[in-house]
Amino acid sequence: MTRLDEKQIISLFQRIVSNRKHTHEDVETFRIGRKFGVLKTDTLVFSTDVPPGMKLEDVARKSVVACVSDFAAKGVRPLYCLVSISIPRSFSRSHILRLARGFRTASKEFGVRILGGDTNEAKELVISVTMFGVADKIVRRSGAKAGDSILVTGRFGRTSAGLEIILGKRKSDKKFASLAKRSVYHAVPRLEFGIDAAKYMTSAMDSSDGLSTTLVEMSAQSKKKFLIVKLPADTALDKFARMNSMNPLSLIFNGGEEYEIVITARQKDVIRIKQIAKKNGVPLTEIGHVQNGSGVFLQGHKAPIRDLGWKHFSN
Structure with missing residues (x-):
């Protein structure tokens, strides 16, 4: 069957x-x-x-x-x-x-x-x-335009790492372990930021199924190419990955339940979105830009980023 x-x-x-x-x-x-x-x-x-x-x-x-x-x-x-x-x-x-x-x-x-x-x-x-x-209006997944910037709230990879630590599969220093486990047990959705910044977004999507899934879906719905030039993670994640012989890209792109927002916006509106993020105490990273074409690509890599996030009935 x-x-x-x-x-x-x-x-x-x-x-x-x-x-x-x-x-x-x-x-x-x-x-x-x-x-x-x-x-x-x-x-x-x-x-x-x-x-x-x-x-x-x-x-x-x-x-x-x-x-x-x-x-x-x-x-x-x-x-x-x-x-x-x-x-x-x-x-x-x-x-x-x-x-x-x-x-x-x-x-x-x-x-x-x-x-x-x-x-x-x-x-x-x-x-x-x-x-x-x-x-009054809804920010769709499908509104990205060529020339838009791609931004994300939060830091990616912590939740994946946190689950590995909780399950006793990986080792970590105490500070990162505390942050990673808290991201699993007490996720914080970016509600006030999302409401305040909505008027400046051309498209947006919740990232809880994984960053790769979200980027691939937004790219497909907008019929545009997404080029990623910066990773939304901190140095502590790299240290954790090295300590456990893991690929940090997999932790960043293929986790899930991070409850962050992936956004596209016109370049002229990025400053305003960053101001709103600062006002709400939300970490925000400009990770890339939208181009004509299709697929999601990491700068310096020829192969597209695949949708390897969380899927019920598959994972």
Whole structure:
């Protein structure tokens, strides 16, 4: 039997179930008068999405972060959400209280009101969050133009390294290990930055499936070539990679769950975006530029960067 990957499954459902053309976006939108209603749903499954040692409070928060990050990349403030939670019979009152506290923390942190949801019993913890907001416009994945700059928030590779450290597979110095593990357990979506900078973006996408996946998808949707000339990582990642005989490019491009934003913008707007990033305390790196053509290339390399990020049903 042929095993389908995530994109193939989505395409199959779109063709059979939906009468809408697939938008290839982080969120779904619909018209409300002159505005857009914005919806996003995301599911967390304990056995595949929760690393060892993560507190239940952070598990609940993570399920909300996944949706908030997509809203951030679209420049939209989320307003409300529904939470459906399936709980194993082994969970005690203490377990459930810890989850509830995590949802309360996320609600306050991101200004999202949890209206309600559903509960069920399952063999393991499963959380589905559906989020809603309203926007005047949406920053699409497909708007990059030749001459635009490519920028990313945050530092890439830390989350991949952090997971390796948590799983006990790699060694690291204490300072980098602390930063890397925190990026896994307590990711911070760039919500306020995304909302403030949206007006200057020509395209944007959440990076939680991996930087290579995001760049390849934006390049394909925009029908443009993306040339990468600078890596969005710090020297500590290079040290970690050397210490463990790993390829730093793989850590940077092929990780996942970094919840950063990949942006294209006109060169004249880059200064303004950098100012907004500084105001919001968000690290920002200009990593390349958009050209006519196709594919994603790292300067000095002939072969294109392949989409090797995270994919359910494949990884």
